[in-house]
Amino acid sequence: MKPSAFAYARPRALEEAFALLDKHGENAKLLAGGQSLLASLNMRLAAPEILVDIGAIPGLDGIAVRGQTLVIGARTTHRAIERSEAVAKHAPLLAQAAPHIAHVAIRNAGTLGGSLAMADPAAEWPACCVALQATIVVTSKKGERRVAATDFFKDLYTTALGAGELITAVEIPCVEKGERHAFLELVRRRGDYAIVGLAARARLKGKTLSGVQLVYLGVGVTPVQAKGAMAALEGKTADDAAIRAAQDAIARDLEPNADIYTSAEAKRHLARVLVARAVAALVG
Amino acid sequence: MEDRVEATITVNGTRLTRRIEPRMHLIDFLREELGLTGSHVSCEHGVCGACTVRVDGEIRRGCLTLAVQADGRTVDTVEGLSDSGELAVLQQAFHERNALQCGYCTPGMLLTAQALIKEHPEATREEIREFMSGNLCRCTGYQAIIDAIETVLRTPRTEGVR
Numbered sequence: 001m002k003p004s005a006f007a008y009a010r011p012r013a014l015e016e017a018f019a020l021l022d023k024h025g026e027n028a029k030l031l032a033g034g035q036s037l038l039a040s041l042n043m044r045l046a047a048p049e050i051l052v053d054i055g056a057i058p059g060l061d062g063i064a065v066r067g068q069t070l071v072i073g074a075r076t077t078h079r080a081i082e083r084s085e086a087v088a089k090h091a092p093l094l095a096q097a098a099p100h101i102a103h104v105a106i107r108n109a110g111t112l113g114g115s116l117a118m119a120d121p122a123a124e125w126p127a128c129c130v131a132l133q134a135t136i137v138v139t140s141k142k143g144e145r146r147v148a149a150t151d152f153f154k155d156l157y158t159t160a161l162g163a164g165e166l167i168t169a170v171e172i173p174c175v176e177k178g179e180r181h182a183f184l185e186l187v188r189r190r191g192d193y194a195i196v197g198l199a200a201r202a203r204l205k206g207k208t209l210s211g212v213q214l215v216y217l218g219v220g221v222t223p224v225q226a227k228g229a230m231a232a233l234e235g236k237t238a239d240d241a242a243i244r245a246a247q248d249a250i251a252r253d254l255e256p257n258a259d260i261y262t263s264a265e266a267k268r269h270l271a272r273v274l275v276a277r278a279v280a281a282l283v284g
Numbered sequence: 285m286e287d288r289v290e291a292t293i294t295v296n297g298t299r300l301t302r303r304i305e306p307r308m309h310l311i312d313f314l315r316e317e318l319g320l321t322g323s324h325v326s327c328e329h330g331v332c333g334a335c336t337v338r339v340d341g342e343i344r345r346g347c348l349t350l351a352v353q354a355d356g357r358t359v360d361t362v363e364g365l366s367d368s369g370e371l372a373v374l375q376q377a378f379h380e381r382n383a384l385q386c387g388y389c390t391p392g393m394l395l396t397a398q399a400l401i402k403e404h405p406e407a408t409r410e411e412i413r414e415f416m417s418g419n420l421c422r423c424t425g426y427q428a429i430i431d432a433i434e435t436v437l438r439t440p441r442t443e444g445v446r
Contacts, residue, residue, distance in 0.1 A: 002307065002328070005306075006307055007287060007306060010289075035345070035348050038348045038349070039329040039330050041307075042328050042329050042347065042348075043329055051306065051350075053352075079342075102418065103333070103419075104343060104418065105344050106330060106348070108339075108342040108344055109345070190417035191417050
């Protein structure tokens with residue numbers, strides 16, 4: 001369908017964007033790549049009075065390494081992340097996850113910050129940011145604040161972003177020696193939202209896992225850390241017994257909701273399948 | 285409130301300035317304002333790929349892009365890329381392999397396939413499938429389309445066609 005009518009502004013500086021957000025409050029929506037927003041406007045799930053297009057504000061995209069931190073501008077596209085050598089080197093989980101996001105034509109436009117602000121529970125970047133213990137840089141006219149990704153996703157499509165705030169960058173600790181990553185998704189068709197997905201990360205010494213992060217997508221209203229399964233693997237040798245213990249813990253960690261295609265029990269089963277595959281990938 | 289916004293866009297090499305209603309999709313602007321009906325509209329929520337066009341050289345969903353977002357950018361459609369000859373080899377292969385029937389998805393298929401040919405000339409059949417997965421076809425089916433693209437990728441490059 002066609003969206004309902006809205007006004008449009010294309011500020012050239014952050015200050016102008018903040019003024020527009022101030023003036024229009026909840027009637028304004030920020031437009032970055034638009035790959036989720038325009039779909040929801042087209043389906044008339046949202047009808048803002050004004051779109052504030054942040055596409056012309058300088059300094060919001062790009063990928064840089066500062067010390068031991070990878071800094072990715074909020075407006076950096078999925079495709080730029082997918083193609084980045086710095087990302088492949090310093091945050092390989094993101095490089096693994098990027099090709100799972102929709103399709104090339106969408107990855108060419110959709111942005112990291114847009115995906116985080118949208119906070120779709122089946123989206124890839126929110127789970128990756130939690131698994132990588134990333135920091136979301138949030139800016140408003142009052143200045144900058146930093147929110148841990150683990151505190152950022154509050155509820156279904158709901159984040160820690162307050163009125164007048166926008167995401168300007170994401171800071172990710174650079175991968176350390178011995179750290180392994182795996183990103184896995186189960187989908188019916190390539191490019192679909194995941195039925196269940198898993199962003200996994202651990203340090204590996206010999207076959208012993210530590211610093212284990214297992215963050216699921218598609219099983220709750222936000223990205224879900226499977227804390228019982230993480231604990232079951234922590235400090236353990238990655239063998240069949242440890243994998244079984246992690247799979248048993250998944251049953252307690254996750255309370256997936258059925259969607260129109262997949263029952264809660266099927267999702268829980270698939271989550272158990274993924275944790276086994278993830279451990280195999282981490283030690284492989 | 286829905287005041288029109290001025291945008292200057294270079295479409296198939298021609299620079300033009302128009303006042304555009306903000307809610308107008310790029311695909312509708314191309315089709316309805318400019319008469320470039322080669323690119324098609326179908327699902328209007330980014331699923332089918334029939335509206336694929338190029339913005340600044342990269343393929344995009346024409347239904348998930350506002351025309352006003354193209355201000356200052358270059359847009360290429362199947363018309364421009366046919367006229368320039370860039371798609372000629374691919375079009376010939378689609379013809380020979382019977383890779384279209386009703387033709388509705390074909391402009392989007394061609395633009396996506398051409399992006400693949402430029403970016404991954406060594407793509408395997410499986411990689412072709414993966415790259416093309418965002419473009420849906422409801423009649424020919426996919427084998428012939430993948431065959432056509434594979435033919436182009438496996439044929440030694442001829443001078444002057446790409």
